Amino acid sequence: MKLKIILLITIVINLTSFAHANLLVTPTRVELDNKRDKSAVFSLVNKSNQTSRYEIYLEDKQLLPSGEFEIIDSETSTTSLASFTRYSPRRVSLTPEQGTRVRLAVRPPKDIKQGEYRSYIVFHQIPLAPTSSEQTTDKTVSLSLSVTAYLRIAIPVIMRVGELTAQLNIANHQISDIEGQQQLIVSIARQGERSSYGDIEVFDAKSDELIGSSKNAAIYTEMTHRAFAVTLNNKIKPGTDLVIKYVENDGLFKPQTIEQKITL
Structure with missing residues (x-):
């Protein structure tokens, strides 16, 4: 045994x-x-x-x-x-x-x-x-x-x-294709005393249709910019006009909405 x-x-x-x-x-x-x-x-x-x-x-x-x-x-x-x-x-x-x-x-x-x-x-x-x-x-x-x-x-x-503020702008963008799925890489620049937190939305400029979004995007105070990948619902043809919009959470002090029109 x-x-x-x-x-x-x-x-x-x-x-x-x-x-x-x-x-x-x-x-x-x-x-x-x-x-x-x-x-x-x-x-x-x-x-x-x-x-x-x-x-x-x-x-x-x-x-x-x-x-x-x-x-x-x-x-x-x-x-x-x-x-x-x-x-x-x-x-x-x-x-x-x-x-x-x-x-x-x-x-x-x-x-x-x-x-x-x-x-x-x-x-x-x-x-x-x-x-x-x-x-x-x-x-x-x-x-x-x-x-x-x-x-x-x-x-x-x-x-x-304190009443902390931030300055924001859409600094850069580029299109990428991963396994047949298009993504728009959006870089948001941040300066100021507070972090930023909100949603990125991408619209077709002609039809105003929402074609992609990234929720709960956060840019903390240790960063001056951050890139986010927004997956697009449909494949976008070259020459299409888009509107990129970043909407800060309304719980922040003086929340901002910034947008930029681009052409692919």
């Missing part, structure tokens, strides 16, 4: 996303100020078919030109909210379809400088308590391999101090 040995190997895959089939988080973006709106409540619902546990924490990161995020040190960042933000709970376990709430409050110092501050609240799935089992069989040694993907959702929390 030999002891059957079960070796469990877990591969952890971090997925950074605002929405995922296994965990529903709302809201997906929080914008605060240092006067009236200093708190937020997040709603979490476990949409998977098994009990899951999540660790909750704050982190700071910046957006790179590639569209990826780079984690930065909260202690050296001049725009971090982490040192004066409180949240609770910091760890939750949810059964299937169970929900809970996470409360967050920002308490900025009285002498805080005017500007935009940003951190991310992270909901990071972590393993449940490990279990083990032993069975005896004749002349058997087995290896069990388990692959588990652990979810990681990061939600931006932004606080603006």
Whole structure:
């Protein structure tokens, strides 16, 4: 008789996303100020078919030109909210379809400088308590391999101090064709004290038909410009006149709408 040995190997895959089939988080973006709106409540619902546990924490990161995020040190960042933000709970376990709430409050110092501050609240799935089992069989040694993907959702929390403005313009554009699908690459330039957040829309200039859009386009303060790929509904012929429009979210201070007419 030999002891059957079960070796469990877990591969952890971090997925950074605002929405995922296994965990529903709302809201997906929080914008605060240092006067009236200093708190937020997040709603979490476990949409998977098994009990899951999540660790909750704050982190700071910046957006790179590639569209990826780079984690930065909260202690050296001049725009971090982490040192004066409180949240609770910091760890939750949810059964299937169970929900809970996470409360967050920002308490900025009285002498805080005017500007935009940003951190991310992270909901990071972590393993449940490990279990083990032993069975005896004749002349058997087995290896069990388990692959588990652990979810990681990061939600931006932004606080603006003062009446911050931004200057925007459509800096560049070009057409691309990826596997037969046309995309208009739109570059938006930003300057000023605050980030920008809104929707890009592309219209046929002749018919005024909406032929493509990109929702929730964000240009953070660490960037002076950012390029967005807008997928077009129909293939556009050369010589067609289009109108590119960028509409800022109306929750921003002095939101702007900019547009530019182009000819392909």
